Amino acid sequence: MAAVLRRGIKFISFGSSQVFSGGCKHGKTSTLSSFSSSNRNSSSSSKIKVDLDSSTGIAVMKFQNPPVNSMNLEFLTEFSIGLEKLELDKSCRGVILTSAQPKIFSAGLDILDMYGKTPEHYEEFWRAVQDMWLKLYGYSKITIAAINGSSPAGGCLVSMASDYRIMADNPRYRIGLNETQLGIVAPFWFKDTMVNTVGHRTTELSLQFGLMYSPSDALKIGLVDQLVPEENILSTATETMTKWLDIPDHAREISKSMLRKPTVDRLLASRDADIKNFVSFIAKDSIQKSLGLYLTMLKQRKV
Numbered sequence: 001m002a003a004v005l006r007r008g009i010k011f012i013s014f015g016s017s018q019v020f021s022g023g024c025k026h027g028k029t030s031t032l033s034s035f036s037s038s039n040r041n042s043s044s045s046s047k048i049k050v051d052l053d054s055s056t057g058i059a060v061m062k063f064q065n066p067p068v069n070s071m072n073l074e075f076l077t078e079f080s081i082g083l084e085k086l087e088l089d090k091s092c093r094g095v096i097l098t099s100a101q102p103k104i105f106s107a108g109l110d111i112l113d114m115y116g117k118t119p120e121h122y123e124e125f126w127r128a129v130q131d132m133w134l135k136l137y138g139y140s141k142i143t144i145a146a147i148n149g150s151s152p153a154g155g156c157l158v159s160m161a162s163d164y165r166i167m168a169d170n171p172r173y174r175i176g177l178n179e180t181q182l183g184i185v186a187p188f189w190f191k192d193t194m195v196n197t198v199g200h201r202t203t204e205l206s207l208q209f210g211l212m213y214s215p216s217d218a219l220k221i222g223l224v225d226q227l228v229p230e231e232n233i234l235s236t237a238t239e240t241m242t243k244w245l246d247i248p249d250h251a252r253e254i255s256k257s258m259l260r261k262p263t264v265d266r267l268l269a270s271r272d273a274d275i276k277n278f279v280s281f282i283a284k285d286s287i288q289k290s291l292g293l294y295l296t297m298l299k300q301r302k303v
């Protein structure tokens with residue numbers, strides 16, 4: 001994690017980058033950006049590009065981990081650190097999450113991080129997955145997912161952990177928690193996030209079948225909030241963010257926390273046990289065999 005911090009995340013800032021005067025209503029004071037000019041240096045290994053417009057308070061985090069934005073250890077670490085930095089930056093009030101890869105928001109967790117590795121690796125990986133979710137689901141600022149492509153499993157988790165979901169209305173895209181299709185199980189906090197989003201019964205069916213929804217079906221069950229033509233997704237996300245920014249921060253933040261804290265606390269109270277469960281589950285021969293088969297099918301384009 002420290003190594004990633006040292007390498008730095010690519011921050012591009014425009015608008016009034018230092019002294020913030022606009023868009024910061026409701027008691028938010030002017031501030032120096034916490035991204036010093038040296039933090040804005042770009043890193044060629046960066047997997048997430050961050051643009052912060054301090055004149056509007058809106059940041060865009062663009063996933064750029066080709067080919068499919070799979071969330072490996074490095075990506076997850078950068079994601080958590082990037083969120084943390086923006087949370088500490090008083091000139092940022094909301095974050096839009098989107099993808100730089102065509103057709104894919106995120107392919108979910110990197111299966112290669114869960115296949116053929118050591119228990120120590122699984123432990124480190126799972127802690128990074130937990131860190132990312134804890135940060136995003138409990139995030140104090142506004143988050144909008146601009147889902148401009150397919151979003152299976154971990155990609156769907158990131159979308160659900162955001163405050164609002166806008167999906168590109170392309171019938172070829174899919175979103176859902178498909179873990180059972182891989183022969184694995186969505187952990188309780190993935191399940192909790194889905195229950196909180198679409199309700200218990202829909203989650204029962206979704207999780208057991210590993211259902212992947214088209215954008216229109218996702219809208220019907222409330223897995224996403226809005227569909228827009230693909231070319232309008234970022235402008236719609238920005239307009240939507242502006243409406244969220246009209247709400248006083250402290251009131252919105254407390255309301256969000258009231259709704260989400262019990263779910264966050266459940267994982268916080270059992271992080272080590274959850275990691276232990278993951279490691280013993282994923283290292284099982286039968287599970288490794290399932291993942292191996294799924295990877296083969298992926299390579300043969302049969303998934």
Ligand SMILES: CCCCCCCC/C=C\C/C=C/C(=O)SCCNC(=O)CCNC(=O)[C@H](O)C(C)(C)COP(=O)(O)OP(=O)(O)OC[C@H]1O[C@@H](n2cnc3c(N)ncnc32)[C@H](O)[C@@H]1OP(=O)(O)O
Pocket residue numbers: 067068070103104106107108109110111112150152153154155178179182184185186187277278281282298299301303
């Ligand atoms: C008792 C309870 C204990 C609890 C234990 C808990 C255990 C739970 C553990 C984990 C939860 C898991 C969460 C996840 O997120 S698992 C990941 C699920 N993701 C998927 O199933 C997506 C699979 N991918 C696809 O469907 C497609 O790739 C696509 C729709 C995303 C993109 O399609 P397309 O554009 O056609 O690209 P390709 O299929 O050709 O893929 C390109 C390239 O990328 C590789 N790849 C795709 N997805 C992944 C991935 N998630 N991880 C790693 N690699 C991936 C794919 O194999 C291709 O590789 P190449 O052949 O070498 O080019």
